[in-house]
């Protein structure tokens with residue numbers, strides 16, 4: 001398989017989660033994966049835009065996919081659960097409905113574009129398992145994460161709904177554990193492993209999501225984990241940036257660092273933590289790195 | 294002979310305990326079979342419910358190793374393989390009052406459902422004597438929603454209900470609201486949509502558990518999205534959820550990408566943001582996560598993006 005992909009970063013990688021951009025690029029380079037950023041990509045709508053206007057949601061994501069098709073790549077890769085879901089949802093709808101496809105293309109024509117349906121939409125986590133392979137990844141590990149206890153927080157949108165995502169069974173997925181173990185880390189089972197981070201309702205359901213963040217941090221901590229790791233920048237932001245808020249008024253210490261998946265991989269590949277943007281986190285990751293060293 | 298170890302969370306009306314059972318494994322059996330075996334051979338006090346044994350009555354849902362399923366439709370082997378184990382843990386559904394063992398109370402849920410007026414408010418064209426005429430297209434709109442068997446799996450798996458005080462409507466109640474709101478024979482959409490809106494419609498976390506686990510494959514999150522859209526069209530546009538959704542729609546039109554610095558202000562308004570989000574914003578700025586001074590350029594091809602918006606509006610007009 002040639003390791004050349006169209007790359008859809010998504011808005012957070014350009015702003016609040018720049019460290020995910022840094023770590024993704026570093027890891028891709030180290031593994032020999034070529035990521036070509038789509039020229040002119042727009043926000044996927046982050047699972048909100050369809051509440052306002054469903055057809056526009058489909059149109060802008062058809063345009064995003066068409067940008068990838070123009071590159072002639074087989075796959076468009078993302079590093080965000082929700083971007084993956086939004087793009088795949090649009091793709092599934094259009095591919096299954098010829099009439100809709102025509103309607104979408106009438107619109108795209110005005111922008112001088114066309115949706116063909118030739119490119120798949122995938123996530124870096126899946127690329128590593130499906131295209132790259134665990135064995136190859138293991139060979140690239142220079143600093144095995146021996147002794148590090150990792151709690152994998154999947155996030156909902158990389159698993160569900162299964163008729164759109166479909167990579168693995170959402171009732172008991174294993175992909176994150178496979179990667180962490182290939183890097184030499186120990187994986188920790190915890191109650192909230194498959195929980196929702198609540199990010200998509202953090203404004204209208206502030207109180208409830210705050211409560212959820214507490215549980216989501218406490219659960220891995222009590223299971224003995226050194227850190228949470230997630231394949232989604234929105235989960236990361238919710239668990240990391242909102243953690244001090246969730247701690248407020250609570251006697252019990254909920255502090256736990258939250259890594260992006262490419263950061264965990266980058267550490268095992270021996271990449272300088274600074275280049276992975278580790279210092280950009282709200283909850284300090286340095287103590288965990290010291291324990292590792 | 295291979296043994297099957299099953300732990301059941303028991304409840305006798307006062308106290309709760311875990312009880313272990315062991316039965317002989319048989320290939321190709323359902324979870325319901327294991328419950329029946331335990332009750333018939335080992336413990337006649339065990340309470341669980343099931344009626345149709347064919348995925349129709351919706352009475353048999355329980356949690357197995359944390360995931361809610363219809364026991365009459367679930368092969369034991371699929372659960373053993375999925376969790377790579379020889380021990381299964383059976384519990385009653387979450388977010389329901391437990392009566393005994395695995396049996397839960399539905400009356401409080403039916404009371405709660407009344408909030409959305411879960412009945413037809415008929416248009417004048419319909420009469421008791423002659424009934425209603427409904428075309429195939431209009432029937433299609435409600436066809437899937439009417440498949441609900443009230444099994445409660447969506448409720449049990451709902452992440453919002455896990456942290457909510459009980460106001461948030463169960464997903465199957467949103468389904469009922471939707472089902473009547475879009476029914477061509479119903480004349481009062483608002484009477485179904487508005488109570489949904491009032492009962493925390495915008496607090497759905499979009500976690501997708503309901504839609505992913507519904508045995509009837511009802512598009513519950515799609516329905517919630519449609520209810521939100523209807524509520525906005527009915528004038529409920531000033532709340533945080535609606536403003537948030539609109540911010541994504543507008544930012545994509547303006548620059549193609551999201552303006553994260555402005556998002557809280559667009560959603561909460563300037564005053565509320567200033568009052569509640571300052572410590573958060575400072576933290577974000579300190580780590581460089583948000584930079585209010587960063588200038589955002591429109592993406593390449595922004596003109597084309599705006600063409601798409603115009604086109605969507607034209608299509609909507611021509612179709613309505």
Ligand code: SF4
Nearest residue numbers: 451497498500501503
């Ligand atoms: S998507 Fe919304 S309604 Fe459905 S389970 Fe999640 S929070 Fe509950």
Ligand code: SF4
Nearest residue numbers: 441442444445447507
């Ligand atoms: S919507 Fe689906 S999961 Fe929920 S009660 Fe109805 S049939 Fe069961």
Ligand code: FES
Nearest residue numbers: 346348351353365
């Ligand atoms: S017994 Fe009726 S649905 Fe399972």
